[in-house]
Amino acid sequence: MIGALELTRLPPEAEALRAPVRAFLAEARAGMPADRRARSWLGFDAGFSRDLGQRGWIGLALPAEYGGGGRDAFARFVLVEELLARGAPVSAHWIAERQSAPMLLRYGSEAQKRFHVPRICGGESFFAIGMSEPEVGSDLASVRTRATPTANGWRLNGQKIWTTNGEHCHFMIALVRTSGRPEDRHKGLSQLLFDLKTPGITIRPIEDLTGDRHFCEVFFDDVELPADALVGEEGAGWQQVGAELAFERSGPERLYSSIVLLDAWLAHLRRSNGRDAAAVALAGRLVAHLAALRSLSVSVTARLAAGESPATEAALVKDLGTEFEQLVPIAIADLLGAGDAPVPAELQRTLAYITQFAPTFSLRGGTREVLRGIIARGLGLR
Numbered sequence: 272m273i274g275a276l277e278l279t280r281l282p283p284e285a286e287a288l289r290a291p292v293r294a295f296l297a298e299a300r301a302g303m304p305a306d307r308r309a310r311s312w313l314g315f316d317a318g319f320s321r322d323l324g325q326r327g328w329i330g331l332a333l334p335a336e337y338g339g340g341g342r343d344a345f346a347r348f349v350l351v352e353e354l355l356a357r358g359a360p361v362s363a364h365w366i367a368e369r370q371s372a373p374m375l376l377r378y379g380s381e382a383q384k385r386f387h388v389p390r391i392c393g394g395e396s397f398f399a400i401g402m403s404e405p406e407v408g409s410d411l412a413s414v415r416t417r418a419t420p421t422a423n424g425w426r427l428n429g430q431k432i433w434t435t436n437g438e439h440c441h442f443m444i445a446l447v448r449t450s451g452r453p454e455d456r457h458k459g460l461s462q463l464l465f466d467l468k469t470p471g472i473t474i475r476p477i478e479d480l481t482g483d484r485h486f487c488e489v490f491f492d493d494v495e496l497p498a499d500a501l502v503g504e505e506g507a508g509w510q511q512v513g514a515e516l517a518f519e520r521s522g523p524e525r526l527y528s529s530i531v532l533l534d535a536w537l538a539h540l541r542r543s544n545g546r547d548a549a550a551v552a553l554a555g556r557l558v559a560h561l562a563a564l565r566s567l568s569v570s571v572t573a574r575l576a577a578g579e580s581p582a583t584e585a586a587l588v589k590d591l592g593t594e595f596e597q598l599v600p601i602a603i604a605d606l607l608g609a610g611d612a613p614v615p616a617e618l619q620r621t622l623a624y625i626t627q628f629a630p631t632f633s634l635r636g637g638t639r640e641v642l643r644g645i646i647a648r649g650l651g652l653r
Contacts, residue, residue: 276567276570276571276574276584277570277573278566278570279566279569279570279572279573280569281345281348281349281569282345284345284346285342285343285345285346285348285349286349288346288349288350289349289353292328292349292350292353292354293353293357295326296353296354296357296359297357299319299322299359300357300358300359303358304617304620305358305531305532305534305535305617305618305620305621306617306620306621306623306624307358308357308358308359308531309358309531309532309621309624309625310358310360310483310624311354311355311358311359311360311361311362311531312355312361312362312365312524312528313362313435313436313483313485314358314359314360314361314362315360315362315363315436315439315485316360316362316363317363317394317397317439319359319360319363320360320361320363320364320394320397321393321394321395322394323364323394324364324392324393324394324395325393325394327340327392328340328350329364329368329391329392329393329394330368330372330388330391330392331346331347331350332344332346332347333368333372333373333376333388333392334376337372337376337384337385337388337389337392338388338389338390338391338392338393339372339388339392340392343576344572344573344575344576345572345573345576347522348522348523348568348569348572351522351523351524352523352527355523355524355527355528355530356527356530356531356534358531362435362436362485363394363397363436363439364391364394364397366397366398366399366400366435366436366440367391367396367397367398367442368391368392369522369524370398370400370515370516371387371391371398371400371442371444371515372387372388372391372392373515374444374502374511374514374515375387375388375464375502376388377514378462378502378503378504378507378511378514379464379502379503380499380502382499383464383499383502387442387464396441396442397436397439397440397441397442398440398441398442398443398444399434399435399436399437399440399442399443399467399487399489400434400435400443400444400445401416401431401434401443401444401445401446401447401489402414402431402445402446402512403431403432403433403434404416404429404430404431404432405430405432405488411446411509411512412456412457412460412509413453413456414429414446414447414448414453414460415429415448415453416428416429416430416431416445416446416447416448416491417429417447417448417449418447418448418449418461418463418496419449420449421495423495423497423498424495424496424497424498424499424500425449425463425495425496425497425498425500425501426493426494426495426496427445427447427463427465427471427491427493427494427495427496428491428492428493428494429447429490429491430488430489430490430491431443431445431488431489431491432477432486432487432488432489433477433486433487433488434474434486434487434488434489435485435486435487436485436487437467437474437476437486437487437488437489438474438476438487440467441466441467441468442464442465442466442467443464443465443467443489444462444463444464444502444515445462445463445465446460446461446462446508446512447460447461447462447463447508448460448461449461449505449506449508450505450506457509458506458509459506460506460508460509460512461501461502461503461504461505461506461507461508462501462502462503462508462511462512463496463500463501463502464500464501464502465494465496465500467489469494469495469496470494470495471491471492471493471494471495472489472490472491472492472494473489473490473492474487474488474489474490475487475488475489475490479627479628480627480628481624481627481628513582514580516636516637522568522572523565523568525568525588525589525592525593525596525636526561526564526565526568526588526592526595526596527596528593528596528625528628528629528632529595529596529597529599529600529625529629531621531625532599532600532603532621532622532625533557533561533599533603535617535618535621536603536618536622537554539614539615539618540554543612547610547612549606549609550606553602553603553606556602557595557598557599557602560595560598561595564588564591564592564595567587567588567591568588568592570584571584571585571588582645582649583645583646583648583649583650584649586637586642586643586645586646586649587642587646589636589637589642590639590642590643590646593632593633593639594633596629596632597629597630597632597633599625600622600625600626600629601626601629603622604622604626607622
């Protein structure tokens, strides 16, 4: 059942991180136009990620024993909020830090933890997720990529798709079938961790509507993997991947995908002295909406900081957050389109990018239908 969420303030020790992060980003992103900063989620910059790692700002909430910062979920909330609000290119280390490392710390072998997690925290190792497949989409229980046991480990065959930054990443954790058939659904699924330069792996970028090539399809043709590629227990992949997805659903990353556009539009509104009553009303509506969602996200973060696993609450944040993220470009475009005042070119470019990109917001991390099923189960409705 879903638990009650209490209104929570970020603690002072977490807020103290905000000033140095802002100072660093003010210098690192100086002069960057809004339409470039709006690509934060998918901005791949290995050098920037290494700079963050050297400052101890990757894996901030991971154990110091494995190279992390030893801080809590509140500190990570502040860091991520600042990175996204200022349009930092987080994509290189994003998946590894947010999902792969916590998943390895929970389910991986000691050797996997010792080898991978410090490199992730240093901004030296980037991970891709191998979940979705053609004709499967968000129905992960139907995956058909198969790993067959061999004398020395596993032989992997199949295909993954929508693999973010697959061509630039070093490793992948893939959900594959190690026994049974796709009709068996949750049974027989496992997770494998492997180097993406292993022979037999082919990666092809996919160009999206915006002209970017961050999504990839990945093919596995008789890929030979060692026995220790297995993460956790064989056949426990479904439970493990569910926990992994929960890591990415509750934080500010599910609220701020359109934040650079919102800030650029608010700046334009201030320059025009805010004389348009409809624009002022929309600004109030959007800011109030964001404030409520942020409070909800901070409350879920408090549950995480307490060592709980609020999967249902995280799904709720993700569902409501992506609804807001998709509302921002639509509402701003409708308002600007109804007026006759000139719109700055930079704002136009930023709006065009977010409008094209926004449909993906309700796909990544679980579709709206999947999330609402999780919420319904958490509420005891199904």
